[in-house]
Amino acid sequence: MNLTPVLTDTWDKDHSWRLATYEGAGGYAGLKKALTMEPADLVQAVKDSGLRGRGGAGFPTGMKWGFLPPPDGGPRYLVVNADESEPGTCKDIPLMLASPQHLIEGVAITSYAIGCDHAFIYVRGEVLHVYRRLLNAVEEAYEAGYLGKNIQGSGFDLDVTVHAGAGAYICGEETALLDSLEGLRGQPRLKPPFPAVAGLYARPTVVNNVESIASVPAIVAKGADWFSSMGTEKSQGHGLFSLSGHVTRPGQYEAPLGITLRELLDLAGGVRAGHELKFWTPGGSSTPIFTQDHLDVPLDYESVGAAGSMLGTRALQIFDESVCVVRAVSRWTDFYAHESCGKCTPCREGTYWLKQVLHRIEAGEGQDSDLDLLLDLCDNILGRAFCALGDGATSPITSSVQLFRAEYQAHIDGHGCPFDPSASALFPYTPKTTSPGAALVGAVGAGTGGHR
Known part of the structure; x- marks a missing residue:
């Protein structure tokens, strides 16, 4: 294409x-x-x-x-x-x-x-x-x-x-x-x-x-x-696709709707050398994440929706195998908790508790019941918030637990993140310390700052 x-x-x-x-x-x-x-x-x-x-x-x-x-x-x-x-x-x-x-x-x-x-x-x-x-x-x-x-x-x-x-x-x-x-x-x-x-x-x-x-x-x-004449039958025209993260040539790629990530990665030089795709977002952090299994999903509203996510703003964030999905989702959740306007209880309280539970898992203090607790919190936010911010905050959590539950469990069973602290360029880690409190501070403080 x-x-x-x-x-x-x-x-x-x-x-x-x-x-x-x-x-x-x-x-x-x-x-x-x-x-x-x-x-x-x-x-x-x-x-x-x-x-x-x-x-x-x-x-x-x-x-x-x-x-x-x-x-x-x-x-x-x-x-x-x-x-x-x-x-x-x-x-x-x-x-x-x-x-x-x-x-x-x-x-x-x-x-x-x-x-x-x-x-x-x-x-x-x-x-x-x-x-x-x-x-x-x-x-x-x-x-x-x-x-x-x-x-x-x-x-x-x-x-x-x-x-x-x-x-x-x-x-x-x-x-x-x-x-x-x-x-x-x-x-x-x-x-x-x-x-x-x-x-x-x-x-x-x-x-x-x-x-x-x-x-x-x-x-x-x-x-x-x-x-x-461009695009697909129900998603017509052209659009800007933003590729960022672990991709050789990140940037804006303007293409007809319906192009696939595989085609876009070919244009962008693929995932960074020596690494392979682990997960990605089709429409920004508030959309359910995809994996390698979704490389050939046409990027139009209907196809992405049928595959379980949303096309959103066509913000394709590419993460390779060096990134801890728990860490990435925790950072996104920090953002949504910070940006909640506080008007409605499900979003104001729900995003706060999502953030606390994810920090606990990342810091090595997670419990076996925490995954069900996360999903229950998401269920109490989804469809009950005043606007779409609350719904969007649940999407990366529910999708990542569905696709990477074993990785969440590894954090709980191993009392901390199993990833190499030096491997990730996007979400770096603070090495685990003997103090759970210090580990929690490190997990919250590390990583990429800002809104983008």
Whole structure:
């Protein structure tokens, strides 16, 4: 299967982030065409293309636009979710850094299609370099007449605000993002009402992922049939696949949906020399893990779901045999416990106790009953949390216990991790000490820090 450089077509150009570079590659042809069309026809074109949300859920984008109620004379908004912080996910930030005009053109087209005259891009505050680049790109678009008043002489007006969040994983959830954008604490809202009816400032709002919006210009310029000719029957189009971890050439690989990890690894030079694949995530750390047995699963929504996981954000984290699965899952669980907003009891309390039990197993103090306790805790979180964070926190645990139960048992029986402390580059270990307390501190403190 071949790569399909659409969003990445200018990444290797000199000053790829500049408007002139983007225009030289055909940029803004989609907007110029869109402004000659009826908004309803644009919405239908996106529906016909089969574009599904690229933020993880995979909900049809055009259908989401169509949920907006009829115009009532009041404002309606487009909000772009650029709060990328799922561990392992690294596609939207490189896109905004290398080619922000893809996103800005998509914002302009989408706003015209849904009748919005003020759009917001909510970007993660820690990525200051991306925030600055987006601000500069928006300024260039204003100066060129692609944003502002009477865009390209069409009579359509659009203002774009780039907003930096304060760095909370929960703000990736669309309603928590809206609360944060309004200046409130970022916590999920009770639904209904859904954002399409009462979103930002209680007005009809469309919330879409960066990659979803950035995919719109090419659909308009080249046609819905062109887009739907790629991918699979129900998962159409192209997408960014992020390969990280123990792979020879990590990076972004833009390919049709339905490509397999085996094919992507061939393109990326395979697992690092001298090692073999042990486990991997198909869509970030909140998706159930896969093993070598899943190398040929087509990476589309239906096939990955049928195999027991989720396509998510297509964040393919590759782990070889040197990595302790208990250690990796424990580190992910630390993240989810830290990032729980605390609004609901199942997630707030459940992630805390998942973290404690995993630390106990990793520190060599695990008990035979701990595996059943982990699964019972997960069962009490799954489907009972206020938003998807709680559900996502259970996925790596339940899947890893199912696939690597013997490794968990080896930690319990051997009173500690059986892996060589010097073997893993991704999740290094602190050598076991004679003090259980010191071992627990070492297990918590070691490893890769940060959110990604």
